Amino acid sequence: KYLDVLCLIFLVSCNLLNYMDRGIIAGVIPVVKDTFDLSESQKGIVGAAFMIGYLITSPIFGHLTHTFRATKIMCFGLLGWSIAAIGCGFSIDFYTLTIARCLIGIGEASFAGLAPTYIDDIAPPHL
Numbered sequence: 159k160y161l162d163v164l165c166l167i168f169l170v171s172c173n174l175l176n177y178m179d180r181g182i183i184a185g186v187i188p189v190v191k192d193t194f195d196l197s198e199s200q201k202g203i204v205g206a207a208f209m210i211g212y213l214i215t216s217p218i219f220g221h222l223t224h225t226f227r228a229t230k231i232m233c234f235g236l237l238g239w240s241i242a243a244i245g246c247g248f249s250i251d252f253y254t255l256t257i258a259r260c261l262i263g264i265g266e267a268s269f270a271g272l273a274p275t276y277i278d279d280i281a282p283p284h285l
Contacts, residue, residue: 211263235268
């Protein structure tokens, strides 16, 4: 019971960070545009890179749950997401930033679709 509560707190915290990370680019895009001297097209690509990685890999991670445990997929995705987020912070140009944002989308795709079902599995049946 105690571990289930800790797991729930961890998953909710990760989900909160995922959603914050997902939308943060919209708030800082003017600074990113100036820092990397982006064109309007490049600005749109950076904004869309996350969704491209997320949309392409979400169904793949869902399918992988037939072969691998959801917890392993989520751990792999959170590790990838963390590394990609650090990569975003150390981006040196448009290309590295775009790749990092796409990798963040892939990492979040492994988590966002699987965490709710895992929470449902560990939650008490009377809730």
